[in-house]
Amino acid sequence: MLLPMPLWLPGLPTGDLTDLLLSALLVMASMAFFTVFGQKIQAWMMLRQVARSLDKLKMMRDEGRSIAIRALREAGAGGDVVGRVDRFLEHFLIEPEAMDPAGVVWKLERILDVREKKFLDEIRRIAPEAGEEKVHNLEGLLEAATALNVLYKVVRHYYLLGKKTSSIYIIAQLQMLIPLLMKTARAYADALMAFRKGQPIGDGIGALVAAKLMRGRPYKRVAEGTIVAEVELEGRRAFVVKAEGPGALVGRPGEAVRKLVEELKGNVKAIIFVDATIKLEGEETGEIADGIGVAIGGPGVEKFKVEELLPELKIPVYSVLIKEDVSEAISPMRKKLLESADRAIERIKALLAETTEEGDNVIIVGVGNTMGIGQ
């Protein structure tokens, strides 16, 4: 039977019922194929994409490990450096139980203190000739290498789990997260060389602002790895706090503020924190914003110490934040970010003028890793 309809298969001069049936069969067969195997093909393609990223993560992990080994050997480490680094990379921390949250901050602080001491002691044992600053830089390097190792192992776990169970839901979640995980991994990979050489990193911008404010002034240690200098700023008596550089230290800014407030018997009119923050897409590196609250990152112990003071003493707390990309936070500092330090100082002065009066006591805290930044 001839059909007057136009043909969908080029090359056939006329159409009849057989052609129509054949075409319908082809369409139905392909529909059945994609219905049955479509998800499997999709899962296979996603797994391939994850596998490529996993390969890259493995390379980053391996490079991180070998950079750490080389850096320790350069610092005079002897003996089984490889074995000790491998043990380091597998190190873990178990957070305290939070079912009964009362007092959990102090428990966490204790665990973090022990961890830090153990890491530093271990590096001092491996490389006894390394100076104190070098020890802190090596600790940062080993932390970055450990983070890469953990990231690689977690991604590998979900990749293998997805492959084993053929579950498109596990694979799809992993594939969706991969760009963000790779960005984090890239940041850690960039941090390796910075920590090895002791170069200032993006996270150090808060410490740099404080260093600029206290430059040339006598300073004293106020808490572990944290210093304070008294500075006259816009007629105010400013106590500027930062971690003691130039080693890779973040210090104890919360503890320092607590001690200073105690020393000044609560006579503090404002506390201003300066810190780096991760910018949103579309924002510019080096943009400055100010607001209310305690800008101290990390596990929250130091932040808690300051916040605990506030209800009783009623000291207003302000923060000046300098924006940067996550990839810039632990890689060598960009010029654009470095130049924002002076603008941050201007913003601090403006805040002081708006919220305090001449002769008032104020505390200014430069939060962040002070690697490569003196005072």
Added chain:
Amino acid sequence: MRTLAPLLGVVFSALSMAFLIVSIIEIFRGNEETGLYFLVAAVALTCASWLTSRSVRTAREVPVIRSFRVITEVSCEACGFREVREFREGDYIFKEVGACPKCGGKLVITSIYREEAPPTRRG
């Protein structure tokens, strides 16, 4: 071969477009079989172009561990003399690094930052 890849990609894409146009013309002229062959050729060339662009992308990928060129700026506090040099291990901001060659004042490292040029492979 990798330097030729972008050129090959453009050639494949152009040929693919040309074959597609020829295929449409042939189908409209009634030579459907010829048109079909040109269409298949156009699809094959599009695939070839895509594969070539993939290889270019892989070649341009950033190295696993990047090493940034880091610059140290040294300035004299008295006369403003300024020197820019490569970062040396042990440099840090506000480190005193000797006397100024111009006035004998204190030379201090005032900034350390990474160059904005694309990073190189770890050296």
